[in-house]
Each structure stands twice: as structure tokens, then as C-alpha cells.
Amino acid sequence: MNKLSEKVKEIINQIHPISENSFIQIENILKFETYKKGDTVIQKNRNNNKEYFVLNGVCKSYLINSEGDEVIISFFLEKSILSPHSIRTSNNISYLYFQASTDLEIATMNASSFENLMITNSEIRGFANAVLQNELILKIEKEIGLASLSAKERLMKFRERYKILENIIPHTEIASYLGITNISLSRLRRDLIK
Amino acid sequence: MNKLSEKVKEIINQIHPISENSFIQIENILKFETYKKGDTVIQKNRNNNKEYFVLNGVCKSYLINSEGDEVIISFFLEKSILSPHSIRTSNNISYLYFQASTDLEIATMNASSFENLMITNSEIRGFANAVLQNELILKIEKEIGLASLSAKERLMKFRERYKILENIIPHTEIASYLGITNISLSRLRRDLIK
DNA sequence: GCTATTCATTAACAAATGATAAAAAGCAAT
DNA sequence: ATTGCTTTTTATCATTTGTTAATGAATAGC
Numbered sequence: 001m002n003k004l005s006e007k008v009k010e011i012i013n014q015i016h017p018i019s020e021n022s023f024i025q026i027e028n029i030l031k032f033e034t035y036k037k038g039d040t041v042i043q044k045n046r047n048n049n050k051e052y053f054v055l056n057g058v059c060k061s062y063l064i065n066s067e068g069d070e071v072i073i074s075f076f077l078e079k080s081i082l083s084p085h086s087i088r089t090s091n092n093i094s095y096l097y098f099q100a101s102t103d104l105e106i107a108t109m110n111a112s113s114f115e116n117l118m119i120t121n122s123e124i125r126g127f128a129n130a131v132l133q134n135e136l137i138l139k140i141e142k143e144i145g146l147a148s149l150s151a152k153e154r155l156m157k158f159r160e161r162y163k164i165l166e167n168i169i170p171h172t173e174i175a176s177y178l179g180i181t182n183i184s185l186s187r188l189r190r191d192l193i194k
Numbered sequence: 195m196n197k198l199s200e201k202v203k204e205i206i207n208q209i210h211p212i213s214e215n216s217f218i219q220i221e222n223i224l225k226f227e228t229y230k231k232g233d234t235v236i237q238k239n240r241n242n243n244k245e246y247f248v249l250n251g252v253c254k255s256y257l258i259n260s261e262g263d264e265v266i267i268s269f270f271l272e273k274s275i276l277s278p279h280s281i282r283t284s285n286n287i288s289y290l291y292f293q294a295s296t297d298l299e300i301a302t303m304n305a306s307s308f309e310n311l312m313i314t315n316s317e318i319r320g321f322a323n324a325v326l327q328n329e330l331i332l333k334i335e336k337e338i339g340l341a342s343l344s345a346k347e348r349l350m351k352f353r354e355r356y357k358i359l360e361n362i363i364p365h366t367e368i369a370s371y372l373g374i375t376n377i378s379l380s381r382l383r384r385d386l387i388k
Numbered sequence: 389g390c391t392a393t394t395c396a397t398t399a400a401c402a403a404a405t406g407a408t409a410a411a412a413a414g415c416a417a418t
Numbered sequence: 419a420t421t422g423c424t425t426t427t428t429a430t431c432a433t434t435t436g437t438t439a440a441t442g443a444a445t446a447g448c
Contacts, residue, residue: 063334065342073334086323087330095331119313129280132326136281137289139333140257140267146340147373148259151435171396179341184435186397345405365426378405380427389448396443403436412427418420 004032007055008107011079016130022123029113035104042098049092049111052082056105061096072177075165084131085111101169151180155188198226201249202301205273210324216317223307229298236292243286244302246276251298255290266371269356278325279305295363345374349382
């Protein structure tokens with residue numbers, strides 16, 4: 001097995017361990033892609049029929065709000081899975097942008113092929129459900145943070161979860177993710193040094 | 195077909211129309227329950243193996259944050275579907291509270307039976323995926339609201355979506371849902387009268 | 389190395405939101 | 419109707435966060 005497949009296996013087993021046999025079924029439909037920093041991985045309102053594993057680098061998802069500003073929804077670090085196809089598309093049309101925040105190495109699967117594996121293999125179905133659960137748990141945690149924590153507390157939590165990002169990603173994007181202005185972020189960074 | 199089944203059919207077709215034949219498969223596993231205002235529908239950390247349709251009344255989901263406060267996550271109005279089992283439980287253990295905000299009429303399905311229908315019937319699978327998508331879309335919309343709108347704008351959006359709620363639900367809960375204090379909510383209500 | 393450009397910080401002030409406390413309004417039980 | 423209890427509003431003041439503008443730091447391209 002090549003090194004990249006190995007990494008996919010690691011990601012899967014970290015979320016929901018599956019048998020070697022089940023993994024081989026997944027491996028058979030894996031493809032690999034690379035993106036340069038700034039490249040669009042998935043374009044909003046365009047066709048998309050893939051599932052994604054982030055093997056190396058950082059990817060972000062975002063939307064444009066009614067005032068025309070980018071709102072960062074999520075960061076996907078190395079060794080993680082992008083939001084599953086079933087919830088980020090409707091009729092294969094994406095309703096989010098996904099963009100490479102750094103150079104990216106990615107593994108993909110055809111979403112229909114994966115859906116077929118899910119149907120026939122209960123282990124893989126279990127894995128897919130675990131991914132869905134994790135997605136929602138993350139969203140709820142973020143929601144609770146936005147609804148009930150101060151900006152300073154949100155930044156502290158962000159630092160726990162996304163240690164490296166603060167040195168890699170433009171602060172404007174981190175601020176957007178946290179729901180504050182980049183000026184506020186700068187102020188909080190100073191306050192937290194003390 | 196009884197009136198309650200009819201209502202379930204309406205809910206399903208509003209989200210993702212399915213054939214009469216597919217609906218009958220669902221109807222076969224429907225059960226009906228009622229709750230009094232204030233009753234717990236699903237208890238956090240307890241076993242749960244059901245899917246839910248809200249036929250009448252309003253249900254809320256919430257969590258207790260680290261400061262011990264209730265944080266309202268969602269409201270489920272009449273003719274809607276509770277967050278699907280797959281994403282609100284792990285090994286059938288719920289990680290959210292669901293409570294009746296008003297007297298409730300509910301239809302339930304055994305989640306495992308429904309999963310089997312999903313596996314064998316692609317229409318029902320399509321319906322289930324549509325429910326998942328809607329769930330995530332709602333979450334993202336809420337997230338964007340919390341991250342990029344003022345409290346006043348969030349209240350205005352809330353009023354568009356949940357017209358009736360402001361006269362039914364304690365304002366403390368609405369405030370919690372909006373991520374503000376009930377005092378702020380009261381202030382905003384006054385400001386918006388002008 | 390230099391310049392242009394973007395990104396991050398700082399300052400000063402304005403606006404929004406929170407905290408506390410008290411008053412008013414609504415509601416339920418008698 | 420009266421009492422007691424809960425919810426909502428109002429007022430005052432403190433704190434947080436946003437806005438605008440200016441400065442400083444980092445970076446890419448030449």
C-alpha cells in the first residue's frame with residue numbers, strides 16, 4: 001500500500017475503525033489530487049460529486065454573506081475529512097466554497113461509488129455516520145461558542161483546537177471564523193499575552 | 195389513512211417527495227406519541243433509537259454550557275422533523291436534550307427500521323439525505339448569523355423564520371437561541387417597535 | 389537591496405451588549 | 419379580586435466590540 005493510502009486508512013481508523021477488507025473496498029476507489037495555496041477546491045453552485053480526505057495542508061470552507069463579506073465556516077486540517085458530500089451539495093451542486101489555505105494533498109472518492117459501498121457494507125456505513133456525527137458535533141460546539149462565549153473565550157478555545165493555524169492563516173480569516181473583526185482579534189491577542 | 199399519517203406524508207413531501215409505495219413502507223413503522231408542555235422528549239446521555247416528526251406544537255433542543263446555562267440550539271415547529279438520529283446520537287446515546295416547549299403531537303419511527311428502509315429504497319434514502327442537508331443548511335445559516343450579524347439583525351431574521359414563536363416561548367429561551375441576554379432582547383424589541 | 393502591496397497593530401472614539409437592580413406586567417391558584 | 423410567582427421591561431453603568439484612520443511589519447516581485 002502506498003503512503004497516501006496509508007494516510008487515508010489512518011484518518012478513517014481515527015474516526016471509526018474498519019476491517020482491512022472494508023478498507024480495501026475504499027482504497028479501490030481512491031484518487032489523489034494536489035492543490036496550490038489559494039486554489040479553489042470546490043466552487044459554490046458548481047457540480048461536485050466527490051468525497052475528500054485532507055492528507056496534507058489546510059483547507060477552508062466559506063460563504064459570502066448578504067453584505068458581500070467572506071464568512072469562514074470551517075477549517076480542515078491535515079488528516080481530516082471535508083464535510084460529506086451528502087450535506088454540502090444538493091443534486092450534486094455545492095452550496096459552499098472550499099479553498100486551499102496552504103498547498104494541499106488530498107485523496108478523493110467518487111461520491112456515488114462511496115454511497116454504494118455504504119449501502120452494501122455496514123462497517124463503511126458506520127464510518128460514514130461517524131463522519132456525519134462529528135460534523136454536527138463540531139457545528140454545535142461552534143454554535144454554542146458563538147452564542148454563549150465572549151470573543152476572548154472563543155479565541156482561547158480556537159487556540160486549543162487549532163494550535164498551528166494562527167501562524168499559517170491570515171488573521172482576517174481567523175477573525176471571520178470567530179465572528180469578530182480582525183482589529184478585535186489583534187486587540188485580544190495583545191490582551192492574552194499578559 | 196388516518197389524519198396523523200396524512201400529516202407525516204405532508205411533511206415528507208414538503209422536503210423530498212416520494213412515491214405512495216415508498217410512503218406506505220414508512221407508514222408501516224410509524225407510531226404516535228403526545229407530550230405535555232415541559233416534558234422531556236429526549237434526555238441527554240440516555241438511550242434513544244427513534245426518528246421524530248413534529249405534527250403539532252413546538253419542540254426545542256438544548257445543551258448546558260460550561261457555565262451551567264441552558265443554551266438553546268434549535269426550535270422545531272409544527273410540521274417539521276427533529277434532527278436525524280444518526281447525527282444526534284452516538285451508539286444510540288443522545289448528546290442533546292429535546293424538550294416540549296408546548297403540548298406536542300409527534301410521530302416516531304424506530305431508527306433501525308428506518309435505516310433498513312433507507313438501505314433498500316433509494317427514494318427514502320434521498321429523503322433522508324434531504325433531511326440531513328436541511329439540517330446542515332440551517333446550522334450554517336445560524337452560524338453565519340451569529341458570526342456576521344448584529345443582535346438586532348439576528349432578531350429580525352428570527353422573526354421572519356419563526357413568526358409565532360415570540361408569543362409562545364419564554365423570551366429567555368429566544369435570547370439564548372440568539373446568543374444574547376434576555377435584557378438585550380427586551381431592548382431590541384423596544385427599538386424595533388419604532 | 390528597494391518598492392509596492394498586503395497584513396497586523398495601535399489609538400481614539402462610537403456603538404452595541406452585558407450586569408445589576410428595581411419596577412411593571414402577566415399569570416395561575418385560590 | 420387578591421396573593422404570590424414568574425416574566426418582561428426599564429434604567430444606570432461597565433465592558434466589549436466595531437469603526438475609522440494612521441502606523442508599523444512582513445512579503446513578493448523586481
